Structure formats: C-alpha cells, structure tokens
Amino acid sequence: MIPIPRACFLTLLGSLALPQASAFVIRSPAPMLQERRNWRCSSSLPATRLTSSYRPPTILSATAAASAPPATEKLPAGVLPITLTVFAQMIGEGIALTSLPLHMSRLGASTVATGVAVSAFSLASVIFTPVVVNLSSKFGRQKTLRACLLGCALAQLLIVRASAPAGVVLARAIAGIFAASVPVAQAAVTDLVTPAQSALALSRVSAVSQLGVVVGPAVGAAGIGLLTSMGVPDVGGRHMRCVFAASAAFAAAVLAAQYAFAGGADAPAPPAPPTPSPAEISPAGKRRNDALPLSSSVTALVETLPLATEVRSGVKSQWALRAVAVALGWGLTLSMATYCLFGSAVIGYDQSRLSINFSVAAAITVCTQLLVFPKMIRRLGEHLVCALGLTLSGAGLLSFSLARANPLHQIVYLASRVGNALGDTACATLVARASDGSEARARNLGAIYSVRAGARIVTPLLGAWLFELSRRSKAFPGALPYFICSALTAALIPVPLALKSFEDRRNKKAQQD
Numbered sequence: 001m002i003p004i005p006r007a008c009f010l011t012l013l014g015s016l017a018l019p020q021a022s023a024f025v026i027r028s029p030a031p032m033l034q035e036r037r038n039w040r041c042s043s044s045l046p047a048t049r050l051t052s053s054y055r056p057p058t059i060l061s062a063t064a065a066a067s068a069p070p071a072t073e074k075l076p077a078g079v080l081p082i083t084l085t086v087f088a089q090m091i092g093e094g095i096a097l098t099s100l101p102l103h104m105s106r107l108g109a110s111t112v113a114t115g116v117a118v119s120a121f122s123l124a125s126v127i128f129t130p131v132v133v134n135l136s137s138k139f140g141r142q143k144t145l146r147a148c149l150l151g152c153a154l155a156q157l158l159i160v161r162a163s164a165p166a167g168v169v170l171a172r173a174i175a176g177i178f179a180a181s182v183p184v185a186q187a188a189v190t191d192l193v194t195p196a197q198s199a200l201a202l203s204r205v206s207a208v209s210q211l212g213v214v215v216g217p218a219v220g221a222a223g224i225g226l227l228t229s230m231g232v233p234d235v236g237g238r239h240m241r242c243v244f245a246a247s248a249a250f251a252a253a254v255l256a257a258q259y260a261f262a263g264g265a266d267a268p269a270p271p272a273p274p275t276p277s278p279a280e281i282s283p284a285g286k287r288r289n290d291a292l293p294l295s296s297s298v299t300a301l302v303e304t305l306p307l308a309t310e311v312r313s314g315v316k317s318q319w320a321l322r323a324v325a326v327a328l329g330w331g332l333t334l335s336m337a338t339y340c341l342f343g344s345a346v347i348g349y350d351q352s353r354l355s356i357n358f359s360v361a362a363a364i365t366v367c368t369q370l371l372v373f374p375k376m377i378r379r380l381g382e383h384l385v386c387a388l389g390l391t392l393s394g395a396g397l398l399s400f401s402l403a404r405a406n407p408l409h410q411i412v413y414l415a416s417r418v419g420n421a422l423g424d425t426a427c428a429t430l431v432a433r434a435s436d437g438s439e440a441r442a443r444n445l446g447a448i449y450s451v452r453a454g455a456r457i458v459t460p461l462l463g464a465w466l467f468e469l470s471r472r473s474k475a476f477p478g479a480l481p482y483f484i485c486s487a488l489t490a491a492l493i494p495v496p497l498a499l500k501s502f503e504d505r506r507n508k509k510a511q512q513d
Helices: 003-024 061-065 077-105 111-139 141-161 165-177 179-191 194-231 238-262 296-303 314-347 351-380 380-401 408-433 436-470 480-491 495-513
Strands: 038-041 050-053
Touching: 077 111, 077 141, 077 165, 077 179, 077 194, 077 495, 111 141, 111 165, 111 179, 111 436, 141 165, 141 179, 141 495, 179 194, 179 408, 179 436, 194 238, 194 314, 194 351, 194 408, 314 351, 314 380, 314 408, 314 436, 314 480, 314 495, 351 380, 380 408, 380 480, 380 495, 408 436, 408 495, 436 480
Parallel strands: none
Antiparallel strands: 038 050
C-alpha cells in the first residue's frame, strides 16, 4: 500500500508542471516582470488578435474609478452566448459522468477499462487545456469556444457509434482535448467586461458549468424514461446511445444558432477607461480596490506568516493561487466521490439519499454563485471572499467528518459546499486580477483549470486510500482524508490575505507619491 501515495504525489507534481510545459510550446516569450503590458483587441480584424501596446501599470483613482461602470451594471450581451456554449458542453459532461460507467459495462468493459476512460479525459485536459487557451489568444475566444463545442459533439457521436470499450476511451480522450471551454469562456467574459464586473461575469460562467453538470443527468434519466415508455428495447445500450446523440444534437443546434445570429467574429472589447496621471500609477494595474481594506494590525500579522513573502511577486502569486485551486478541488472530490464511501459506510446513507444530497448541494452551489457571490464581492472584495471560502470549506470538511448526527451533519456538509463555491470562483477572479493583459489572463486561467484536472486524477485515489486507512478507527472512522484536506485548506488561507495586504500597501504608497 505504500507505493500508492508516492504515485499520487508524483502524479500531482506532474499535473502542476504539465500546464507550463504544454503552454510553452506555442507561447510567445513573457515580458520582463518590470515591463508589465496591457493588451487590447484590434477591431480591424475579423477575429480578436492581440496587439501589444506598452503602458505603465496603472490603477484608477477615485475620480476615474467613479467613471467606470459599476459592478452592479448589466453585463454585456456578448456574455450570454459564451455562457450558453459552456452550458451546452457541460450537459454532455454531466451525462457522461453519471451514465458512462454503466454504458461501458454493457459493452463488456471491465472496471479497469472504465477507469481508463475517466483518466483519459482528465489526462487530455491537463495536457491540452493550456494549448487550447493559448490558441484562443491567437485565433479569437469565440472561434475557440465553438471549436470546443464542436469537438464535444463529435466525441459524443463517437460514443454513439462505438461498439467496443476502446472506442469510448478514444471518445473521452477527444472530449478531454476540447474540455477547455470553461477557461476560454472565463477569459472571454473578462475580455468583454470592466475590471469591476469581472467577478460577476466569472460567477456566471461557474454557475452555468455547474448547472450543466446538474441538468445533464436529469436529461439522461428523462430520455431513458421516455424511450422505455415508448417501448424502445434497450439492446446494445441503445437508450444511452440515443441520449448521447440527443446531447450532441443540442450542442450542434447551439453552434448553428450562434453562427446564424452572431456570425464568426468575437464581440468587441469594452472601451478603455480614462488614462490616469502618473501620480495615480500603482503596480496593481487598472483595477478597483477591494471594498473592505485590511486593518493595519491584520496587514502586519499577515506579512509575518511563512507564505506571505513567497506570494509577493506576480509569478509566485499565480502558483500560490493554483495551490489554492488544488486544495479546493480536493475538497470538492472529498465532498462527492469520497463522500459516497463515507456517507454509505459511516452515516448510513443509501444511493437515493446520496443522490438527493448531491442534487441539493449542487442547487445551493449554483444559487450561491449567481446570487450570493456578486453581493459578497461588492461588500468584501475578491481577496476576503476567497479567504472566507477557504475557511468555510476547511471548517465544513472537518465538521461533517466528526458530526455524524443529522441535521447537524447535513448543515455543515452544505456549508462546506457553499464555501467551496465561494473560494473557487473568488480564486478564478484573483487569477484574472493578478494577470497583466488579456493573453496572460487567459494563460493563467487555463493553467489553473488544467492543474485542477490533474488533481482530479490523483485526489480520488488518495482520498479512497486514506479513507480505507482510517475506516476501522473507533473514534473517527473514515475521517482521515477530511482532516488532512482541512489542514491544507487552512494553511492556504493566508494566500489571498497576503496578496491583499501587499496590494493595499502598494496602493497607499502610490497615492502618497
């Protein structure tokens, strides 16, 4: 049993390194840290092409910030087709996540072959997501999003036509190549909106991706029920083939509608805000400050923490935020895949109760990202919301592994899922906020998505192994993976606070100068 955690550790290191290696293949050399660049879209080209124009890194003063559209202003119309594309693709992924193992078993696949199909999707996502995201900077976000949707539809049609498990594995690998729609969509919406609206736009993308995963299984169950009521025999997995074919047809319909009504060009970028004077310049970039600044005592305390000095630079801050994303991703895995083991063996849930749990948690997650997250961002700011999400997620993981009596167990479980949703979306917002220009923002969003995809290969195995180690414990049966993930999450709470403290100090110094 000892080689299992070693393999997981090595695979996790590989997942952290692969995004950078694959992105390096086509990425142009990054500018020097002291030469921060802003990128603007050229409106003379049919698709978005990035042209470099050097400007000093700036931040809006109170007067200039007041002239920028507020975060509560309605999002541009171009955000809707982007989120619809993500929704159409994630419906197919929701169907695949819940129905593919049963479909492969009917094709004669072993448990190992089913695991290979799942791993093929995640591995392809790790390798190709940075490449696809960087291609979106070259050829345009909308074109890349539509290519991802087309690739998803083709992968589902391959599943429909597959007569052997190997065909399904190939289809899932192709789906993983085109699974970069979420980071490309995140980059696309942040290109369209003002910095003050970035958190709201990113929350929409996160919400529709979660909604697609929730709606997908329901659509699959409804389709199978309809075919059964019509008397269609389920020979050779015919029911699931029809469901995948319907999902592919829906994706193709969305793709055709976008070409019919929107054309092939990207939506125009928003007009640039007024250029501030040199006295208003700060290394934080042209971004509005968080609504709630840290107090001087909290700032002093945060800067004495071990991780604080390590996240000062832009490069290290991105790696620190990727570590935050991995911790939150592991927490989500423990709340779903590992929780199936924990809930049935420790709490005594059956499959129907687990399904109800996951459905309620998913609905609350979507509502949190759509309704609660934007309001919290306006009141607290991205940094503090990320720290709050980490705190709530970590405390919830620890609490529901200890509190096994309902309704307390159910309450803290849902609280953990809410914290995970807040922390995940706020982390993506901080990644966009700490990036200099459209190209760097897309690259960093793609890297954080592929890192999480790599973690999804490792964390289910690690969580199941730790659960089995502690399953026979009399005091806390099965709680070991939740203890470890909770401690890791708590250790990363200073990361967003450190970023905030340094940014507040830079802003204050810039105002004094």
